[in-house]
Amino acid sequence: MSELNNKIIIVTGAASGIGAATALEVLAAGGKLAASDINWIPGSHILNSLESSPKAIRLDHDVSQTTAWNRVIDSTLATFGRIDGLVNNAGRAIAKPLEETSFEQWQTMADVNVKGVFLGCRAVHPAMLKQGGGAIVNVVSAAGIQYFPNMAAYSATKSGCASFTRAAMIDFAKDNIRVNGVMPGTVKTGMTTDLLDLPEFVESVINKHALKRAAEPAEIANVIVFLLSDEASYVNGINMPVDGGLTIT
């Protein structure tokens, strides 16, 4: 397992799925955690785990709001004194044929999947600059480079996020802040629960993954934690596929 050695990590969208798995993995790797989400579910396993950990704080946070980012940065610095890593994981996916996708749905996905990532990178920059560096991991998607029915708006936001990740790397490298992305294939989370029950989805999407299965959230979290760690000190500006072979089939 990659080691985080008391690094202070912010994880957005930490209340479920990949974000929750990443939050737990950060703690297991010896990191300290500011876990944020717009929708914490009372009594959930992740909420209980965070509230019982002396190394974690939990924050209410809409990643599409600048002022909400200011509060997250202030709370993290007030609690832990520094920010070593940011995982821009919060995301929205609304699967619909393009002709049935409303502008509001487009905007919702763009606000979280692109604007939220931009705001997050900008928000952590001053603290990381001051302390001499840091690492950012954006959770992109294989759908940013490979295309499926009903996903045009989502794919556009994830392509934007993938491009942003690589371009942000160029601006931040001079400050010793690494910026990378992960591109998961299909992962068993709330985002895909309904889809994974549909035989046509299994046939048309899952069977396109060379491994012929969806990932567990921890299989993505492991890679995110590696990219945050010093073991990845020379990995910069990549969007790493973590997709069971989806994007080369």
Ligand SMILES: NC(=O)c1ccc[n+]([C@@H]2O[C@H](COP(=O)([O-])OP(=O)(O)OC[C@H]3O[C@@H](n4cnc5c(N)ncnc54)[C@H](O)[C@@H]3O)[C@@H](O)[C@H]2O)c1
């Ligand atoms: N599940 C998959 O198959 C898959 C594949 C590729 C990429 N992804 C990406 O992984 C990331 C995590 O998704 P997941 O699959 O764990 O889904 P999920 O729905 O389980 O988790 C997403 C989390 O983001 C939070 N969120 C949504 N809008 C927010 C906002 N405005 N501010 C703060 N938090 C917000 C939700 O409350 C939720 O807890 C997303 O960026 C998603 O696009 C998922």
